[in-house]
Amino acid sequence: MSVRELVVLGTASQVPTRHRNHNGYLLRWDGQGILFDPGEGTQRQMLRAGVAAHDIDRICVTHFHGDHSLGLAGVIQRINLDQVPHPVTAHYPASGQHFFERLRYATAYRETVRLAEAPVAADGPLAVTDAYTLDACLLSHPVESYGYRLTEPDGRRILPERLAAHGIKGPDVGRLQREGVLGGVTLDDVSEVRRGQRFAFVMDTRLCDGVHALADGADMLVIESTFLDEDVRLATDHGHLTAGQAAAVARDAGVRHLVLTHFSQRYSDPAEFERQARAAGFEGELSIAQDLMRVPVPKR
Helix, strand or coil: CCCEEEEEEECECCCCCCCCCECEEEEEECCEEEEECCCCCHHHHHHHHCCCHHHCCEEECCCCCHHHHCCHHHHHHHHHHCCCCCCEEEECEHHHHHHHHHHHCCCCCCCCCCEEECCECCCEEEEECCCCEEEEEECCCCCCCEEEEEECCCEEEECHHHHHHCCCCCHHHHHHHHHCEECCEEHHHHEEEECCCEEEEECCCCCCHHHHHHHCCCCEEEEECCECHHHHHHHHHHCCCEHHHHHHHHHHHCCCEEEEECECCCCCCCHHHHHHHHHCCCCCEEEECCCCCEEECCCC
């Protein structure tokens, strides 16, 4: 069964709180799983959320601050302990290679799984599969940070009324889809383009070109909103976004579902992030991330 959803494992900025774990997000994309920014405690959060090591096909780290990467050691060792039967690929900023190696080999363990290291050194595609293309874009943070974007290939949507108009039915429909033409009728004559789904993941950054490029036309945008708008100067100084800034990006990019996350522990009322996002003019679907919540990717 096809499942496309975001499983939120943690939502705290910098330090965990009583109610929020360090960052961690698993994107289920049909039969594959991409783990983003596993902070400290991610392995336990996976257990609580019903996520297994076997669910992980890729790990994408935006940058090497602890709240986004300290969980790598435990997750990598768990992948090996559980003897995940498929290879796992890890993407992370190339400038942090020494951090990745330290986390990967933080303690002694038996390696049983092929973990491919695929560091990111520039904007552009990282992987092209039948299910998606994975791209990276440089962001603006005190340490090198990249955001990630998943794009499904465009497909075709069959239009029943056009099939009927051409008298095509039954097994001939499948034949037309496979061969592209049947009795002078082309696939274009009876279908239209169905744009592939797009998912974007934007963590620690100021406003920059990369943020807008990643968000453009996304069906789901997961984006940090560490600060509220009244603390915009703090956000800029420390390389972060406010709720209003994140929502304005989503508004201008035509995002369908906005997920705000990575909240500073200084704020006690999560509803204020929603109020400021709406005040910025975002009218689409909006989720204020909470640990262990599941958010479906909007259907096409």
